[in-house]
Amino acid sequence: xxxxxxxxxxxxxxxxxxxxxxxxxxxxxxxxxxxxxxxxxxxxxxxxxxxxxxxxxxxxxxxxxxxxxxxxxxxxxxxxxxxxxxxxxxxxxxxxxxxxxxxxxxxxxxxxxxxxxxxxxxxxxxxxxxxxxxxxxxxxxxxxxxxxxxxxxxxxxxxxxxxxxxxxxxxxx
Ligand code: S3P
Numbered sequence: 001x002x003x004x005x006x007x008x009x010x011x012x013x014x015x016x017x018x019x020x021x022x023x024x025x026x027x028x029x030x031x032x033x034x035x036x037x038x039x040x041x042x043x044x045x046x047x048x049x050x051x052x053x054x055x056x057x058x059x060x061x062x063x064x065x066x067x068x069x070x071x072x073x074x075x076x077x078x079x080x081x082x083x084x085x086x087x088x089x090x091x092x093x094x095x096x097x098x099x100x101x102x103x104x105x106x107x108x109x110x111x112x113x114x115x116x117x118x119x120x121x122x123x124x125x126x127x128x129x130x131x132x133x134x135x136x137x138x139x140x141x142x143x144x145x146x147x148x149x150x151x152x153x154x155x156x157x158x159x160x161x162x163x164x165x166x167x168x169x170x171x172x173x
Pocket of ligand 1: 017020039081082083085
C-alpha cells in the first residue's frame, strides 16, 4: 500500500546535504511506497550528470529540466528534490497541488561537515564558506515559505526522522 490519499506525494525539500535522498529511500520503504530522487531522474532522462548539465547549458537550463521533472514525478509516493527546487515559484504550485512538502531543516555547520569533500555539486564549494553561508541563509527563508511541515534533523537518526514523517501521515488520516 502506498501513501494514503490524504497525503498523496511527500516532497522532501532542504539544503544540499540535509539528507533528502537517504531519508526518502528509508521513508518509502517504511510506508511501502515508490521513491524517486529528482536529480537522479534528471541525470537519467538527459543522459548527463548534474555537474555536466551545469557546465554545458548553465543553471537556468538545469532549473527548467528540474521543473519539468517535478511535473513528471507526481505518481511517486516520495520525491526527494534538489536543494534549489525553491528557486522557481512554479515548483511550489506543482508540489502543493499534488501532495505535502516536508522541509528537512539542518544547521549550516552540519552541512559544511557533511559536504567537506564533496565535488559533485556545482553550487557547493567548501573553500568559500561565506558564500555558501549566504546561499544557505537565502534558501532557508524559501524552504520555510514552501514547507507544509518542518522537520528538524539535528542530532536525529534516519529512523527517528522517518518515524516523525510517518507520524504526520497517520495524523492526517
Ligand atoms: C542544487 C542541489 C543539488 C542539485 C544541484 C543544484 C542546489 O541537489 O540539484 O547541484 O541548487 O542546491 P542536492 O540538494 O540533492 O544536493
